[in-house]
Amino acid sequence: MMNKKGIFIAIAIITVSILMSTMYIQKQNRVEVNNQNYNESYKDKLIRFHVLANSDSPADQELKLKVRDSIIENMNSEFEKSSSIEETRQIISENIENMKNIALNEIHKNGKDYNVDIKLEKSNFPTKSYGKFTLPAGEYEAVRVLIGEAKGQNWWCVMFPPLCFVDVVNGVTDTKTEENMKKYLTEEEYEKIITNKDKKDKEDIEDIKDIEDIKNTEDNIMDGKVVIEEENTIKLKSKIAELIEKYI
Template sequence: MFSYRRYGIAVGIGALLLVLAGLAAGRGSLPDSPAVPAYNPDNLIRLHVVAPSDTDRDQQLKMEVRNVVLAEASKQLKDARDVEEARHWLAQNLATLTRAAEEKLSAEGSPYPVKAQWGDFDFPTRTYGSLVLPQGRYEAVRLIIGEGKGENWWCVLFPPLCLVDVADGGETRAVVAPLAGESYPQERRVELRFKIIEVLQASKERLASLLAASPF
């Protein structure tokens, strides 16, 4: 028997999905902006620290390495005008960051070796404060502690978005600001589209649930 209730539900949610799909796929209802994305794989360098294992001790050591590396790099890179200046500094100081990490580990009584890699690596989608970085390949400095078999930690080395609040137990917080000389809208298009995709997926699941539960 024909179900008007199901038909109404399907039409209503279908219309919503069409609107959201249009927003996600194109510029549609979004006003055009002359601004370009604030951060992309070509103008940032990420940081990736890999723990030796998943023991509580080794995970804590990973965070200690994170702290010293961020402190050293942020101090030196905060005045870098662009990613090229950051690369120039890294080319000269990658060994310095490695040494700082190993010295910290030795001071903690766990003299693991640290292997530093600098190149392009795959990253999942990550959120830093209000900044969403999509899944993809990004330039990054990777520090592998010991055998590197433990859980890892990500953030952004340049621009120095991730600050460690030592007073708050080493909590990492992301600070999002435009690059020097560039201006961007507060709500970035890439982040908005990610939210729209989330709504689309939730709407599809809701539609399936309603249709399955309808007694008519």
């Protein structure tokens, strides 16, 4: 039988071990949540532009692009005045009817009588690339232009910062657009969405450095210079087992 002192010691060690494990798990969970929130912080700094065609017929798809071009062309000067996402929201709110009229005029010019609904709202998007930039899938604030039944293939870009003026077909992003993205996003946020060759080259260099770091770490371990945290946990568990075996 285990004496009272042994029981007390064993219980105390087990309790401390459980508390330490619980605290470690909670800390890791907090880190994961914070990292996720931080990694997606760029989404709150963007407003996307989303145009949905009436249907997938060639005529409706062509009309969708004409409506897109007409709105961008007519509203470009207004959005160029904006220096913040708040100003862009205000411009959008003040010009909903104006954009609707622009869209309707283009629709009527092409011999259609579709209605148009324009909203500023949260919407889910798939992953999409624009030139050098790739925006991961997720929920974004967006200006949505719904043409007719809005059941056709859609087109989207970014209204703020003004990524709508990217040559999507040829994958060209002008210097001004890149500067605007850097202006409104942090360096980490910008790196999150950049997909150009420079980033790939940078990642390759970092991978090489990581391999070197791993090799150096392995060398240090062989030299006894690195103390692995897991060893402490193993030692603690072994000690608990020894005490339990000793006093039982």
